[in-house]
Every structure is written in structure tokens, then in C-alpha cells.
Amino acid sequence: MIKIWNEVVDEGTAFPQEELLTEQTGADFFAAQTYCAVAVDENGVCGLYILHPNNVGRCGHICNASYAVSSEKRGLHIGEALVSDCLVQAKLHGFGVLQFNAVVATNVHARHLYERLGFTQLGTIPKGFRLKSGEYEDICPYYHEL
Numbered sequence: 001m002i003k004i005w006n007e008v009v010d011e012g013t014a015f016p017q018e019e020l021l022t023e024q025t026g027a028d029f030f031a032a033q034t035y036c037a038v039a040v041d042e043n044g045v046c047g048l049y050i051l052h053p054n055n056v057g058r059c060g061h062i063c064n065a066s067y068a069v070s071s072e073k074r075g076l077h078i079g080e081a082l083v084s085d086c087l088v089q090a091k092l093h094g095f096g097v098l099q100f101n102a103v104v105a106t107n108v109h110a111r112h113l114y115e116r117l118g119f120t121q122l123g124t125i126p127k128g129f130r131l132k133s134g135e136y137e138d139i140c141p142y143y144h145e146l
Contacts (some may be wrong), residue, residue, distance in 0.1 A: 001038060001048050002026035006039075008068045012132020015066065016106055034063070035089050039078045046073040049082045051090055054099050060130070062096040067110075080113055091146040098144045104129050105138040119144045 006020045016075040021029055030036050031049065039047035047069035052066035065086050069078045090098050098119075103110060105124065115121070128139035 001030060001036070001045055004045065004068045004070050007071060011071075011133075014104055014110075015068075015137060016102060016129070018026070034093055037082065037085055037089065038126050039069070039082055041073070046070045047078040047082055051086055051093065053095075054101070061094070062094040062099050063090050063093070063097070064099055066102060074109075079110070080117070083113060083117055087144065087146065096146055098146060100142040101141055102129060102139040105140055111140065111142075113146075114142050117144070 001015050002021045002023065004036055005015075005026070009017050009020055012018075019025075020021050033050040033052050033053040036049075037047045037049055047067070049067045051065045053060050054062040065083075065087075067079055067082050069082070087098060100114070100119070102125075103114070105111075111121075115129045120142060122141040125139045125141070126137035131137055
């Protein structure tokens with residue numbers, strides 16, 4: 001899980017994190033989530049997601065999730081299986097809305113997937129994400145009622 005997560009962080013085009021996880025910080029990070037799931041094939045873990053509250057108190061019914069698929073396994077619909085499972089798990093964990101705060105506008109594969117699964121784009125935040133190159137890209141928040 002740590003290897004796949006770090007691969008996405010290191011690419012610098014999707015996750016806001018900049019620091020790579022170590023064995024210890026990774027264990028702590030994944031343990032702190034409400035729910036984690038993995039996709040497994042004959043070679044082991046090939047994708048994962050994390051699920052957690054997006055906020056607290058009066059907004060605690062809204063959750064957030066992040067997905068990571070090994071670069072070697074992208075394009076095989078693993079992400080779709082992860083997002084579909086996440087929608088079920090979010091509802092089972094008592095959440096009413098799944099919200100993505102910062103989908104990078106150029107992440108067209110993720111955006112098409114979310115829209116195909118019934119997510120609604122809330123708008124666009126200009127220059128909301130700093131790419132690894134230092135340039136800024138727009139972000140598109142999405143949500144899905146559960």
C-alpha cells in the first residue's frame with residue numbers, strides 16, 4: 001500500500017501530499033482512516049483507497065476518499081472497482097455524502113469515471129493545485145449523495 005501511495009505522491013499530479021510515507025508513517029496514516037480497502041491480483045496489492053470524514057460535527061456526515069492504482073495496472077478498471085466499493089462502504093459507515101475536494105482538472109480519466117458513476121462537479125477552483133513542476137492547475141470538487 002505504501003509503495004503504491006508513494007508512487008502517486010511522487011508523480012505530483014493528483015495527491016496534495018508532498019512527503020512520501022515511510023513504514024512507520026504509512027502504518028500510522030492508514031490506521032487513522034475510517035476504512036481502507038485494497039485491490040489484489042495474482043501479484044499482490046495493485047490498488048487501494050482510504051475513506052474518512054471530510055469534516056467534523058455538523059458536517060461529519062460528509063466523507064472523503066483517495067484512490068491509488070499502481071502505474072503498471074492503470075487502465076484495467078481497478079479504479080472503477082475501488083470507487084464503486086467505496087460508495088457502498090461509505091454508506092455502510094454512516095456517511096450521507098462522498099465529496100472529493102481537489103480533483104485535478106487534467107486528471108481526465110478520474111473525472112470521467114466519477115461522472116460515469118454519478119458524481120456531480122461543484123465548479124472549478126482556478127490554480128488550486130500545485131503540480132510537482134511548480135505550475136498550478138485547476139481543481140474540480142465533486143460529490144455524490146449516498
